[in-house]
Amino acid sequence: MQNVKILMTLFAVVWGVGSAALLYFTMNSIAQSLPRKMRSVAVAIVFAGPAVLILFWALVLPTLRTFWFSFFDATGSKFVGLKNYMFAFTDPIMLESFRNNLLWMIFGTSTCVILGLLIAVLGDKSKHEKVFKSLIFMPMAISFVGAGVIWKFVYAYKGQGINIVEIGLLNAIVTAFGGEAQPWLLVPFWNNFFLIFIMVWLQTGYAMVIISSAIKAIPSSLNEAARVDGANGFTIFFKITVPFIMPTIITVTTTILIFSLKLFDIVRVMTGGNYGTNVIANEFYLRQFTYGNTGEASAIAIVLLVVIVPVLYYNLKEFRSRKVLK
Known part of the structure; x- marks a missing residue:
């Protein structure tokens, strides 16, 4: 039975790939046979058309459907107007989520960029630059889920009591020096910063690599001319590098x-979003998959989309106009 399933899977893959290749070959042949004025447009439609249709089906339609459901109740059957959006901006849990996301945006982003910049500058042209930067970049190979599992053991807390052995690395170090184990993830507000540190650990390497490539693109003649004019390292950093x-x-x-x-x-x-650490995306998950409230979950998703799209658009615009990687 297992062999039959494997054969059927292989047949489906071969049939699907073969059919797609044959379809593209046939449509391309037809496009190439058209007059020159129509040929370029036809070829673009042949090769880009299916991808655009898939994106429309997988991204645009679900977005429109989510926007539609955001005006209905939990079951998606009764129209409630802007009630779900009022919930998104007035519910105490949502306000806490907005606050926490703001903390991540301010402290997480700024710390990653500043550390990435400093490491890129200090490590540039150093003797062990490759090894040093490889170690900083290494956490990027770990997924966010994997990093969460790793650091959950680092922050683990067993509680107060006699003969309790702390298995968390951080508490083991604290108790080894005579201190008391701390519930790092249970203290409201401050526990957000212990979570933010995980993102800093993951994303600093990304910031370092991208910024380092930009630093290496700076003409050496600029730095040499600045040194000849008597500029020190700080002046070169703030007046030329940055x-x-x-x-x-x-x-x-x-x-x-x-x-x-x-x-x-x-x-x-x-x-899990407990102890005052909830964020917008996690609240969306809870509303949809734990509480089964499609209307509120859809409203939260649309709010998050509206916030992200302008930043994403600006990012793509900057990337294309300034060619930051060149």
């Missing part, structure tokens, strides 16, 4: 800002 790589810094900042806005994995794995 202005030259500012487009890259902006792009890195907006990219990490988008990560902060749609953050979900770390909070879900570490705390």
Whole structure:
């Protein structure tokens, strides 16, 4: 039975790929046979058309459907107007989520960019630059979920009592030096910063690599001329390096800002949104999949979309106009 399923799967893959290849070959042949004025348009439609249709079906239609359901009740059967949006902007849990996302955006993004910039500048042309930067970049290979699991063990707290052995790395270090174990993830407000540190650990390497590539694109003649004129390292950094790589810094900042806005994995794995750590994406998840309230979940999703799209648009615009990676 298992062999039959494997054969059927292989047949489906071969049939699907073969059919798609045959379809493209046939349509391309037809497009190439058209007059020259129509040929370029036809070829573009042949190759880009299916991808556009798939994007429309997978992205645009679900977005429109979500927007539609945001005006209905939990079951999607009764029209409630703007009630779900009123909930999104007045509910105490949602207000807490907005506050926490703001913390992630301000402290998480700024810390990643500043550390990435400093590491890129200090490590540039150093003796062990490749090894040093590889170690900083290494956490990028770990998924947000995987990082959450790792750091959950680091922050683990067993509680107060006799003969309790702390398995969390951080509390083990604290108790080894005679201190008391701390419930790092249970203290409201401050626990958000312990979660933000995980994103900093993950994304600093990304910021460092992108900014480092921009620094290496600075003509060496500029730095040499500045040194000849008597400029020190700080002057070169603030007067030459930062202005030259500012487009890259902006792009890195907006990219990490988008990560902060749609953050979900770390909070879900570490705390589930409890103890004052909830974020917008996690509240959407809870409303839809735990409480079954499609209307409120849809409104939250649309609010998050409206916030993210302008930042994403600006990011793409900067990327294309200034070619920050070149």
